[in-house]
Amino acid sequence: MQRWRPLLTALVIAAASLTPALAQEASNPAPRGAMGILIRNPDTSRGEPPFAIADQFGKVQRLVEPSPGVSLDRFVGERIRIKHDTGRTLLASQLELPTATSSRSEPRVQLGSVSPAQFIPPRRAREIDPPRSFGVIPTQATEDGGEAIDLDKVLADEARRGETLPEPVRGGSIEPLPADDYYPEGQYHESSPEVIDMGIVSPRRRSPLLHQEPGPPMPLGGYGRDSGCVTCNPPSQRGFYARADYLLWWFDGMATPPLATTNDLGNPPILGDAGTRVVYGGEILDNARNGAQFTIGAWLDDRRDLAIEGDWMFFGNENDAFSYSDPTASGVFGRPFYNTATDAQDVQIISQPGAAAGSFSVAARSEFESFGLRARTGVGCHELGGGGGCSCPTCTSGRGPLSGALGGMRQPAPAISRIDFIAGYRYLNLEESLAFSENVAPVTPPISRFLNESFNASNEFHGADLGYVYDLRSKRWNLELTGKVAVGGTRQRVGVNGTTSIGGTTTTGGLLTPAGQVGYYSRDRFSVVPELSARASYRLTDQLSVSAAYSLLYWANVVRPGDVIDPTSPTFDWQETSLWAHGLNFGLDYNY
Known part of the structure; x- marks a missing residue:
């Protein structure tokens, strides 16, 4: 033990001398940061x-x-x-x-x-x-x-x-x-x-x-799959975005009076009589329609607070047709109408044994399109989660760097919710027609009858489009809710045509088109067009996304061909209605 005493004493002295230096080093760690x-x-x-x-x-x-x-x-x-x-x-x-x-x-x-x-x-x-x-x-x-x-x-x-x-x-x-x-x-x-x-x-x-x-x-805007966060203020400055949608929509059918009847008992097919049933008429043009919509926009400022965008939506012509032909007069078929002379329901025979033989056809068409041009500006933005507010000037949660500094190191936000205000111009156009053709050879008198009638209606809307877009965006998923209303005027136009030819003599008018109604008519009406849409999208890459949406549109004060048919009135009388349209949108989005 005596021989180890000098070594132990030296270790104690060395430890005592190092203790203040170690304490000072622990209290003054090496500096960090730029x-x-x-x-x-x-x-x-x-x-x-x-x-x-x-x-x-x-x-x-x-x-x-x-x-x-x-x-x-x-x-x-x-x-x-x-x-x-x-x-x-x-x-x-x-x-x-x-x-x-x-x-x-x-x-x-x-x-x-x-x-x-x-x-x-x-x-x-x-x-x-x-x-x-x-x-x-x-x-x-x-x-x-x-x-x-x-x-x-x-x-x-x-x-x-x-x-x-x-x-x-x-x-x-x-x-x-x-x-x-x-x-x-x-x-x-x-x-x-x-x-x-x-x-x-x-x-x-x-x-x-x-x-x-x-x-x-x-990635642009911090929205990439590898960035792990999003921001209210994307750093990619100005840019443009585009979307192409395939549309599968359903429209309100066109209402018409009964246009063709038959009688199972062999009697004249007069409405209300026993055995009479309607074979065409009522609600037509109510099938699903295929269409497309293209949207393109561009951000005008570095903070992406102001953009201008436009969209064009159109559908292919929706057609409905009906035809009947009986040259041997083996069946019962007729065109019902209200006879003002007798003040009762009546029928114009197209085919009936011993009475007449002939043919009859109906053709209906509907076409719809819309165009819009508007400005879009941010009115509110909020980061969901993370350690601080966002950096856009309209953000409700602070100025970003300062609020993050108050809470220590700012953490990325997993999602943002943003509200944009939109204002611009909206155009809508609805073109529809309904045409009849009749060729009959009566037994008594044996004089052939040819009849052609048509109703054409056009609605053209011009107005101001106002609304809001709510955008909830995360790393890959995005939810967009849009509500807007267009307020303006609808120019209504209706054309009524009809001719009847019997024995080589042609006169103006027909069964559903009295001579006093034949002509062209136009007027302007105040209209509102609200529209709602909910869209969910999934980001495939930093620029490309796929989306699915449901849309609902209402157009007040439109005129349609089936509503203006009134053979009981000697003159034309306006009859207007509204249009409902709704359906699914499947889109491909690109952001640059």
């Missing part, structure tokens, strides 16, 4: 923070807002390290300020005088091209494996060459590096370190001095 130079903001007229952080070239990288109890005036011109980088605007509490000892030992950096006209704040970086690289920026490793600007080496290298720091780009103006081209505000790439190095070079331009390929840019 470094920059604290300067004054010469332009605070628009409410900008009074301080900023610049790199060694004098380019502004972050704005700095003072924190209660922290005075930044005495640190202007000194090197500052960022503890928590959350975006363009930082709080003073997020900075690691120099101690009194370090402040005396390190010289202040003189960047020269900066005028308000020269100052360009970081938030306008999107409007500025990435600056030219002056060379490789010396860096030093941080304890977390990242890199930070080594200003000591920069100053020493410049001093050895007897040169001053390079002047700011573009004639001395402070031009910010567009850091959000690669790391948009509030977004962090899964491969990035915890703190973004302020000396990063935009990947959109390769520096000839760095000799390395740029990394992949973030």
Whole structure:
């Protein structure tokens, strides 16, 4: 034991001497984060923070807002390290300020005088091209494996060459590096370190001095499958979007009076008599229709708060037809009508044994299309989840970087909900027709009868379109709810034609078209056209999505051919109705 005493004594003395150094090292851990130079903001007229952080070239990288109890005036011109980088605007509490000892030992950096006209704040970086690289920026490793600007080496290298720091780009103006081209505000790439190095070079331009390929840019708007988050303010600036939809819709059928009857007992097919039934007429043109809709729009500003878009929707002609022919007079068939002379139901015989033989046909057609041009602007946006508010100016949850700084490191938002207001012009057109053709050879008298009648109706709407679009967007899924109403006028036009030829003599009018009704008529009516739509989409790539939607449309005050048929009136009389249309949309969306 005696021989080990000197060794134990030496170990105790060494431990005692190392304890204060270890305690001091534990209480003063190695600094972390990127470094920059604290300067004054010469332009605070628009409410900008009074301080900023610049790199060694004098380019502004972050704005700095003072924190209660922290005075930044005495640190202007000194090197500052960022503890928590959350975006363009930082709080003073997020900075690691120099101690009194370090402040005396390190010289202040003189960047020269900066005028308000020269100052360009970081938030306008999107409007500025990435600056030219002056060379490789010396860096030093941080304890977390990242890199930070080594200003000591920069100053020493410049001093050895007897040169001053390079002047700011573009004639001395402070031009910010567009850091959000690669790391948009509030977004962090899964491969990035915890703190973004302020000396990063935009990947959109390769520096000839760095000799390395740029990394992949973030997806548009942060909506990519690999980004893991979305933002209210997409960083892709201006862009356009397009959508192509296949439509499967159902329209209100056209109402008509009974147009053809038969009698199972062999008697004249008069409505109301025993054995009489209607074989054509009532509700026609009520089958599903196939159509298409194309929508295209473009964002007019960098924040995607204003867009102009247009759409065109159309359907193929919907046709309905009926025909009957009996040249041997073996069946019973007729055209019912109300006889004003007898004040009772009557029938015009087309075919009946011993009475007449002939043919009869009906052709109905309907065509619908719509066109719209409107402006779209954001009125509200809210990030769902994450650690802070979004960055668009209309966001209801704050200004983004500042609100994220108050809560520490801002986390990505898994989804956003946005409301847009739309206003513009809406055009709708509905063209329909109903035509009859009759060829009969009566037994008594044996004189052939030819009859042609037609009703044509046109509705043309012009009006102002107003509404809202609610957009709930996540990483891959998107829900879009649209409600709008068009208010304007409908130009109604109706053409009534009819001719009857008996024994070579042709007269105006027919069975359903009295001579006093034949003509062309037009008038204007006030109309409203509300429209609702719900759409769900799934993002296949950063630009391409597939979607499915349900739409409902109502058009008040339209005129249709079947409603104006009235053989009991000697003159034409307007009869208007409304149009309902609804159906499914299957679309392919592209965003650029």
